[in-house]
Amino acid sequence: MQRSTGEYKIKPIKKKVRELLGYPYPLRIPKDVFVDQWVGISTDEFHRAKDADVQYMHNRHPLIDLNWSRTDCVRYLSSIGLTGTPKSSCLGYPFHGNAQWRHIRDTSPEEWEDVVAFDAAIRQGNARANTSENRLLGQAFLHRSRVPLDQAPIDHVTAAEWAARQQELDDRPIAVEELENGVVDGCSPWACRGSEHEPAQDDFGLAS
Numbered sequence: 001m002q003r004s005t006g007e008y009k010i011k012p013i014k015k016k017v018r019e020l021l022g023y024p025y026p027l028r029i030p031k032d033v034f035v036d037q038w039v040g041i042s043t044d045e046f047h048r049a050k051d052a053d054v055q056y057m058h059n060r061h062p063l064i065d066l067n068w069s070r071t072d073c074v075r076y077l078s079s080i081g082l083t084g085t086p087k088s089s090c091l092g093y094p095f096h097g098n099a100q101w102r103h104i105r106d107t108s109p110e111e112w113e114d115v116v117a118f119d120a121a122i123r124q125g126n127a128r129a130n131t132s133e134n135r136l137l138g139q140a141f142l143h144r145s146r147v148p149l150d151q152a153p154i155d156h157v158t159a160a161e162w163a164a165r166q167q168e169l170d171d172r173p174i175a176v177e178e179l180e181n182g183v184v185d186g187c188s189p190w191a192c193r194g195s196e197h198e199p200a201q202d203d204f205g206l207a208s
Helices: 002-021 043-048 070-079 098-107 109-121 127-131 159-171 176-181
Strands: 035-038 057-060
Touching: 002 035, 098 109
Parallel strands: 035 057
Antiparallel strands: none
């Protein structure tokens, strides 16, 4: 997840910010030129609220400033008619629970076909690692059962999913069906919840 966060989220964001500021790489951005970046981290994950690692981006955390939890956010969205709002996450996210896999399978056949194909494609590791002779020890699977996704026991409701469902039922009135189909874990546009590691700097130059 560390690589996907840096490659597909942070790097493109930095590239776009530089474009908006008028200083594409490798131009150096003056110290007094920056953007305020609003990051939607709630109080449930306050430990993930960090400063940006470059001077031209200043992170702000409006949900934490409001002292809003995820439950507060969902309650507000429901009050304005936006119900059933799931957390965001990558389609091939390996930390999905069974509920998320069922949701993809049952509501989006094309995406399910894609993610099943992706699961099969990673079985022997990624091509770049294999090219560098850094072979995968064992096999890679998206589902925790370590069997192909289209054969995995995703119709089983795990204890963690029952606990998450009960917690939300305690927090606010919500249909069990909605909880079952919602996303338990996910990613923000800035970072992946599946990993506490910071993305590594590379030679792309966007952190300069």
